[in-house]
Amino acid sequence: MGSSFEHDLGKNAANYQNLTPLTYLERAAKVFPDHVAIVHGSQRTSYRDFWRRSLKLASALAKEGIGKNDTVTVMLSNTPAMLEAHFGVPMVKAVLHCLNTRLDAPIIAFQLDHAETKVLVVDREFSGVVKEALALAKVKPLVIDYDDPDYPADAPYPKGERIGSRDYEAFLTAGDENFAWAMPDDEWDAISLNYTSGTTGNPKGVVYHHRGAALMAYTNTIHAGMGKHCVYLWTLPMFHCNGWCFPWTLAVQAGTHVCLRWVRAKQMYAAIAEHGVTHLCGAPIVMSLLINAPDEEKRTFAQTVSFNTAAAPPPEAVLSGMADAGFEVTHLYGLTETYGPAVVNEWHSDWDGLDKGARTAMKARQGVRYAALEDLSVIDPETMQATPADGATIGEVMFRGNIVMKGYLKNRAASDEAFSGGWFHSGDLGVMHPDGYIQIKDRSKDIIISGGENISSIEVEDALYKHAAVAACGVVGRSDDKWGEVPVAYVELKPGRMASETEIIEHCRSLLARFKVPKAIIFAEIPKTSTGKIQKFRLREMAKTG
Structure with missing residues (x-):
């Protein structure tokens, strides 16, 4: 006999809404309208104005005919415009494509064509390489120049020429701050597009959905330990896996984004000391810059700063140096296909008492699944059976859950291969330890x-x-x-x-x-x-x- 729990109760507008990170900013703007959302040079943007500017961007895009599944590409540094794009673009059901600012013209041209870019926002720092790419590309997008008013006087790179037909601020002026933005039709709808580094031929376009981005924003607050009004320093490029989804994350706790164009020790220390930074993310190179900075560039600060790193495990000397400098390091692991890090080395306090060698061995492990990831395993790719949890038997690290990509854009064969057997195949080889922590041993993709x-x-x-x-x-x-x-x-x-x-x-x-x-x-x-x-x-x- 069927249960009435299934037959009598159904989804409706009152009890079911599509998950999307866009609602986090809307809430923050209503609850903390005057709280500083963005710090950039001399600029201070409140949550009220962050929300308004995002709406104006969405409205201006809609006036250009941009709508569902249209690609809006940006070539931007860690600036307010990049944060606005993370909300304004999906507000019209379009897809945000962030270009890696270090790429050369042929790869940029390939991505523009493959993504079928309709609008391209370009920071003048990168106008030279983008102009070259546009000459190679088949698509002819609307090009908008972003002219940063707080471009530093000591910039290591000069501003390039204007190459667009519109100016970003003028473009926003044409938008309506009362624009009726749209929830996604389905939480499975695409929110962003990020390209991998191609191992054979061209890079693959990884598609994220609203559901994954919303869940990642929640889980980032948990695993990064982000409290109310946390202060986040942008050392991680926002183009990298949408900044590990942190552009959407901070709105959950009404935190403050401190923008940083270039990763330089003096500017990092100044931001940490002057703005009370509580969190930052980055590769080991960022840690090296911080602890090896000349004394005259360093600043003292009272707070302990959480530093999330996702690459090779940092050496013990680096970890010790970071601790002495006031940073607490958390080791993460993930891929573009998992919205950035989806594995965390959850530290146990009793490991602090281990001798140096044993403690280093524990820190070298990638760890366990994020709260928003449903399953993580080390599996024999031939038999699709889990390897023994003995810390020695090598298999392929595989993921399963809601923070795994939709798939690869226009590449069904690669998507099917990546998802064969009902798991996402990372291509990374590792072992499972008896306590359930994984450790990467090699990369089968030669990356x-x-x-x-x-x-x-x-x-x-x-x-x-x-x-x-x-x-x-x-x-x-x-x-x-x-x-x-x-x-x-x-x-x-x-x-x-x-x-x-x-x-x-x-x-x-x-x-x-x-x-x-x-x-x-x-x-x-x-x-x-x-x-x-x-x-x-x-x-x-x-x-x-x-």
């Missing part, structure tokens, strides 16, 4: 993570092979105190051909973004299998020893 940026070894190898003297090559990551790891290339020259390290590096610079260029070229015979396949594990061993 090098340098300063928090993903570098495809295959992309770098493709560039090397375009040099006439290169017969064979292999690119691997080498440990680096500053960047975590950097790409190095092992090169075997063709018989009778000559080339210098400088020549090959310059060749790579002509084809790749600067951060992808190998930091060293080692001329050597490339180790191969009997079938001619390059043995990457041997190259990694060589990089460790030499």
Whole structure:
């Protein structure tokens, strides 16, 4: 006999609404209208005005005919305009696409075309490379210049020319602050698009939905320990997995965004001391900058600052240095496909009493699932059975839950492969420890993570092979105190051909973004299998020893 719990009760407007992070900002603006939402140089934006400006952006986009599933692309630093885009764009059911500001023109052009960009907002800092990309792209979007009024006087890069037909502030002026914004038709609707670093060929477009973004915003407040009116310093690029969803997160607790264009020690310390920063996120390079800063750039501050890092586990010396400087470090792990970090090394207080070696071993582990992630496992990809929780048997790390992407844009085959067996396959190899904590052992995708940026070894190898003297090559990551790891290339020259390290590096610079260029070229015979396949594990061993 059927239960009346199923048959008599149903969803209606009173008891069911689609999840979206947009309502968090609306609430914060109503409850704390005068609280400072954004600090940027001399600018102070209240929650009332943050909400109004987001509405005006949405209204202006609607007037241009932008609507559901249209792509609005932005090439912006960590500025107020970037935060406004995270709310204003999805308010008209459009999809926000944040470009990595370090990319070169051909990759930018590919993304613009693949995303079918309708509107492109460009910070003048990046107008040169974007102008070049637009010349290569097939799409012809409406281009809007963002001219930051608080562009620092000591900027390491000058402002570029205006390349758009509109100015961002003028564009907002045309919008209506009383605009009737729209909830998503379905919480499964796309909210944003982020591109991975392609391991073979072009990068894949990862699609996020409103439901995942809303849940990630809640869970970030939990795992980052963010209380009411927390103060967050933007050292993590907002283009990276939508800033791990923190642009949406802070509205939950009516926190303050402290914008930072460039990660520089003096400016970070000044912001922490002057604005009472409580939280920040970043790659190990950010920690190195903080603890290795000259004394004259450092500032004292009374609060303990929570620092979330998601890359290789920081060395014990770095953790000790961070603690001495007033920072508490939490180690996270995730991927673009999981809205950023979805695994946290939940620390147990009784581990503090362990000896240094055992404590370091505990800190090296990636950890356990976020509260908003339903399942995390280490699985044999052939049998799809969980590996023994013995801390030794290697399998593939897999995710399952509401903070896993919708899939890859226009790439059903890649999506089906990633989701085969009802799990998201990370491509990372790891082990499960007896207490349920996972630990990454290797990356099956040959991705090098340098300063928090993903570098495809295959992309770098493709560039090397375009040099006439290169017969064979292999690119691997080498440990680096500053960047975590950097790409190095092992090169075997063709018989009778000559080339210098400088020549090959310059060749790579002509084809790749600067951060992808190998930091060293080692001329050597490339180790191969009997079938001619390059043995990457041997190259990694060589990089460790030499």
